[in-house]
Amino acid sequence: MKILVVDDSKAMRAIVKRALSTLDRVAGAQILEAADGREAFGTVQSERPDLILSDWNMPEMNGIELLQALNDAGTSVTFGFVTSESTPEMHELARAHGAKFLVSKPFTPESIDQALAKAI
Amino acid sequence: MHTVTSVDLQQIGTDIWAAILGMVLQPADALAHHGEEVRVVTGCVQITGDWSGAVTVQCSAHLARVATAVMFGSTPDDVTEDEVCDTVGELANMTGGNVKSLLPGSCQLSLPAVTTGRDYHVFIPGAEVVDRVTADCNGELVVMTMLERRG
Numbered sequence: 674m675k676i677l678v679v680d681d682s683k684a685m686r687a688i689v690k691r692a693l694s695t696l697d698r699v700a701g702a703q704i705l706e707a708a709d710g711r712e713a714f715g716t717v718q719s720e721r722p723d724l725i726l727s728d729w730n731m732p733e734m735n736g737i738e739l740l741q742a743l744n745d746a747g748t749s750v751t752f753g754f755v756t757s758e759s760t761p762e763m764h765e766l767a768r769a770h771g772a773k774f775l776v777s778k779p780f781t782p783e784s785i786d787q788a789l790a791k792a793i
Numbered sequence: 794m795h796t797v798t799s800v801d802l803q804q805i806g807t808d809i810w811a812a813i814l815g816m817v818l819q820p821a822d823a824l825a826h827h828g829e830e831v832r833v834v835t836g837c838v839q840i841t842g843d844w845s846g847a848v849t850v851q852c853s854a855h856l857a858r859v860a861t862a863v864m865f866g867s868t869p870d871d872v873t874e875d876e877v878c879d880t881v882g883e884l885a886n887m888t889g890g891n892v893k894s895l896l897p898g899s900c901q902l903s904l905p906a907v908t909t910g911r912d913y914h915v916f917i918p919g920a921e922v923v924d925r926v927t928a929d930c931n932g933e934l935v936v937m938t939m940l941e942r943r944g
Contacts, residue, residue, distance in 0.1 A: 687864055778887045
């Protein structure tokens with residue numbers, strides 16, 4: 674399994690990667706990184722990850738713009754948000770664009786696991 | 794008028810530092826502040842829309858390095874200045890994002906900005922501090938503020 678972690682914060686990417694490394698559900702997965710939506714879009718085209726965990730608020734291309742771009746390109750990949758912004762409106766917007774889950778920061782490995790259980 | 798009370802900002806900060814860093818924030822003296830000689834790092838995010846203002850998170854450079862080491866699985870002596878700024882910026886991002894989730898209406902969160910140095914104040918033009926929360930983290934001071942633009 675390939676998982677792409679997208680966040681403009683290298684620190685947060687490290688935290689997400691560490692959380693994923695503790696989960697049996699994705700044991701052995703190759704974890705890729707991208708620092709913004711534009712870089713992530715390119716990585717998706719070249720690496721074809723099975724799962725994307727993306728921040729929402731990023732420079733260049735934010736998370737919802739990334740998801741929209743993937744939809745427009747006809748790219749099918751399981752997509753979820755890991756974000757500090759968690760209003761009902763954003764949950765609905767994420768869902769409307771096809772995101773499978775939205776995990777709020779701060780998160781625990783367990784909260785990510787619960788989200789993944791429903792998505793993969 | 795904002796709807797976030799001091800208790801909310803304290804709880805938000807406590808939850809973030811505990812969940813992400815495994816570090817405990819205890820309430821501190823409300824009037825506590827960093828001394829002029831202390832090098833501090835301040836992360837700031839701005840919120841615009843139906844509510845306008847900013848949220849800041851400030852701690853000493855030493856505590857910032859400790860937190861960064863936790864984030865990166867490193868040691869305080871080995872983390873870089875960029876990594877420290879990244880960490881404090883992300884702490885501000887999470888704090889601001891959680892504050893934003895409690896605000897009425899539709900708002901947008903800026904990307905974080907981080908400032909380091911001694912004896913400085915963060916000013917947001919047209920805004921004033923409406924909430925200031927202090928916390929003790931292993932004997933070090935953490936200050937979180939919420940500023941609201943008036944008019």
